[in-house]
Amino acid sequence: MPRVTLGRVEKSLVWAMACLGLLSSCSQSVFPMRDPGAVEQTKVLPRVLPTPGVEIRGTAWSAAVPSQPLDSQTTIPWNNVDRISAVLDPNNATPAALASMRAEDLVLAHSSLAGAVANVGVRLVTILPDDYRIEITLAAPLASGRYALALCFGGAAPNQQVVFAVVQGDGNADGFANIGDVLMTRSLLGQGEYDLRHDIDGSGTMDSSDWEDARSEVGSTSLTLIEQPVPSCP
Numbered sequence: 561m562p563r564v565t566l567g568r569v570e571k572s573l574v575w576a577m578a579c580l581g582l583l584s585s586c587s588q589s590v591f592p593m594r595d596p597g598a599v600e601q602t603k604v605l606p607r608v609l610p611t612p613g614v615e616i617r618g619t620a621w622s623a624a625v626p627s628q629p630l631d632s633q634t635t636i637p638w639n640n641v642d643r644i645s646a647v648l649d650p651n652n653a654t655p656a657a658l659a660s661m662r663a664e665d666l667v668l669a670h671s672s673l674a675g676a677v678a679n680v681g682v683r684l685v686t687i688l689p690d691d692y693r694i695e696i697t698l699a700a701p702l703a704s705g706r707y708a709l710a711l712c713f714g715g716a717a718p719n720q721q722v723v724f725a726v727v728q729g730d731g732n733a734d735g736f737a738n739i740g741d742v743l744m745t746r747s748l749l750g751q752g753e754y755d756l757r758h759d760i761d762g763s764g765t766m767d768s769s770d771w772e773d774a775r776s777e778v779g780s781t782s783l784t785l786i787e788q789p790v791p792s793c794p
């Protein structure tokens with residue numbers, strides 16, 4: 561039997577006939593219909609990207625000192641950190657969803673060295689939807705203790721928490737602020753070397769005020785003794 565080959569015109573006619581006879585399937589293949597229920601099922605809650613994740617800095621820091629990544633394994637040694645920024649996963653939040661965020665959707669809870677948990681006062685929340693970035697300016701610098709930054713989106717419990725610790729003056733990152741930090745700061749000063757972790761005020765230079773700041777923090781408690789704060793959503 562001779563093989564029949566369809567030309568472009570014939571193929572178009574066959575396609576048109578198929579569409580007329582099976583209108584619903586044709587329209588769905590050409591113009592996929594969106595199931596309203598499917599939109600709800602795929603709705604996901606915002607979460608912080610692992611990289612760059614959360615960054616911190618002090619508004620009094622030198623502009624030459626870059627924001628520092630928040631590493632939950634390492635203490636924050638600076639004594640004037642009052643800004644936290646986070647980049648959210650674009651796969652979990654649309655710019656429109658971010659634009660509708662409220663300041664109450666972000667909660668920062670603090671567990672003090674004595675173990676008391678309280679929400680931290682926030683002065684300003686800036687949301688940059690196109691960059692998926694949220695920026696929190698605190699009412700006061702972070703005191704020593706453990707913190708949990710929580711994202712709250714309509715639920716009683718946070719949908720994500722980022723936990724971190726502050727031990728002001730802990731330049732050598734061992735979890736304690738003690739004489740070892742003071743001696744190392746003094747040694748660096750003597751050698752004319754700069755280390756951001758020992759630049760306790762983030763001024764971009766090391767001088768006697770950093771040494772004094774480290775000395776004033778001697779005796780802070782190890783954070784392993786502090787309970788993790790549990791933020792409550794509004």
Ligand SMILES: [Ca+2]
Pocket residue numbers: 729730731732733734735736737738740741
């Ligand atoms: Ca230390």
Ligand SMILES: [Ca+2]
Pocket residue numbers: 759760761762763764765766767770
């Ligand atoms: Ca300094």
